[in-house]
Amino acid sequence: MVQTCSVAFCKSRKTSSGDLHFFSFPLKNPDLLQHWVSATKKDLFVPNRWSKICSNHFLPRDYRQPPGGTYILKLNSDASLQFVYHHHPNHLLNSKK
Numbered sequence: 001m002v003q004t005c006s007v008a009f010c011k012s013r014k015t016s017s018g019d020l021h022f023f024s025f026p027l028k029n030p031d032l033l034q035h036w037v038s039a040t041k042k043d044l045f046v047p048n049r050w051s052k053i054c055s056n057h058f059l060p061r062d063y064r065q066p067p068g069g070t071y072i073l074k075l076n077s078d079a080s081l082q083f084v085y086h087h088h089p090n091h092l093l094n095s096k097k
Ligand SMILES: [Zn+2]
Pocket: 005, 006, 007, 010, 011, 012, 053, 054, 055, 056, 057
């Protein structure tokens, strides 16, 4: 199954080029989870363990890659909450006009 982004209108898909990264919802952190769900802009969206949001909606400083590992978000930092202000890439905002 192709990995897609849970954010409404986001067309991101996981590609072999690997410049996009997908992050799982923080299912064990209800407060943060609420931020993520509202950022998807989908009504009644219930994320499961396979739901992901792509790196377009985060700031580069909000995630890091351990050597040889997969990208992870710094969920405990204030910075990670700020992603809600970046939930739409600019080209998506422009296309709404
Ligand atoms: Zn996305």
